[in-house]
Amino acid sequence: MKQQLFELFNKRFACHLFQADRPIAAADLTYVLEAGRLSPSSFGLEQWKFVVLTSARHKQDLQAACFNQPQVGSAGAVVVILAKLADMDPDSDYVRRLLAREYPGDQFEGALKNYRGFHAATDVKAWSVTQCHIAAANMMTAATAAGLDSCAIGGFDPIEVRRQLDSAPTRYEPALILAFGYCAVDGGEKQRLPLDELVEYR
Numbered sequence: 001m002k003q004q005l006f007e008l009f010n011k012r013f014a015c016h017l018f019q020a021d022r023p024i025a026a027a028d029l030t031y032v033l034e035a036g037r038l039s040p041s042s043f044g045l046e047q048w049k050f051v052v053l054t055s056a057r058h059k060q061d062l063q064a065a066c067f068n069q070p071q072v073g074s075a076g077a078v079v080v081i082l083a084k085l086a087d088m089d090p091d092s093d094y095v096r097r098l099l100a101r102e103y104p105g106d107q108f109e110g111a112l113k114n115y116r117g118f119h120a121a122t123d124v125k126a127w128s129v130t131q132c133h134i135a136a137a138n139m140m141t142a143a144t145a146a147g148l149d150s151c152a153i154g155g156f157d158p159i160e161v162r163r164q165l166d167s168a169p170t171r172y173e174p175a176l177i178l179a180f181g182y183c184a185v186d187g188g189e190k191q192r193l194p195l196d197e198l199v200e201y202r
């Protein structure tokens with residue numbers, strides 16, 4: 001298990017062009033989405049929504065909103081991860097429902113009070129987007145396990161992405177776009193700093 005997980009981490013790379021004629025099996029796509037669904041989130045509020053695009057027209061339109069990056073149009077499927085904004089309001093039905101699940105019975109009122117204070121002091125958009133990035137990382141690892149390649153796309157015009165998805169700015173913020181498919185080009189050697197440059201033990 002330990003070995004297999006690290007094989008996946010080493011194998012995944014950012015694919016910059018996919019084999020455009022190779023669709024993704026529905027079961028593999030569901031597997032990747034499940035990995036997102038099972039991800040941890042702050043307060044257990046599951047700040048993500050996954051919009052899946054598989055039609056050539058939708059992918060081509062989205063590519064234009066991603067500074068024309070070809071991995072978007074050539075992918076078998078593209079997942080736009082939207083970060084929830086309005087739903088994060090402490091008075092929303094959504095927060096009440098999910099907090100009641102995470103903090104049942106007597107714990108609920110205290111948890112809601114805590115959350116209210118947190119929400120007032122937080123840049124909610126940035127916080128919500130951060131949660132979506134955690135799901136994204138898990139989805140890319142899962143894609144590798146399913147034999148798929150992927151690319152995270154942070155380079156996009158959020159206004160245009162929102163317009164294409166017909167999504168209100170108060171409701172969702174596009175957090176990250178994930179392109180999945182079978183890569184048409186080589187990933188090259190993995191480039192990472194050594195641990196001793198990244199880690200400080202105290």
Ligand SMILES: Cc1cc2nc3c(=O)[nH]c(=O)nc-3n(C[C@H](O)[C@H](O)[C@H](O)COP(=O)(O)O)c2cc1C
Pocket residue numbers: 012013014015016069151152153154155156176187190191
């Ligand atoms: C949040 C995020 C945004 C990214 N945005 C883009 C992007 O817009 N276009 C792109 O080609 N790669 C993008 N990448 C991929 C990175 O460039 C890539 O992961 C990094 O260079 C390391 O290479 P590797 O993933 O192949 O190991 C993004 C990665 C992350 C995590």
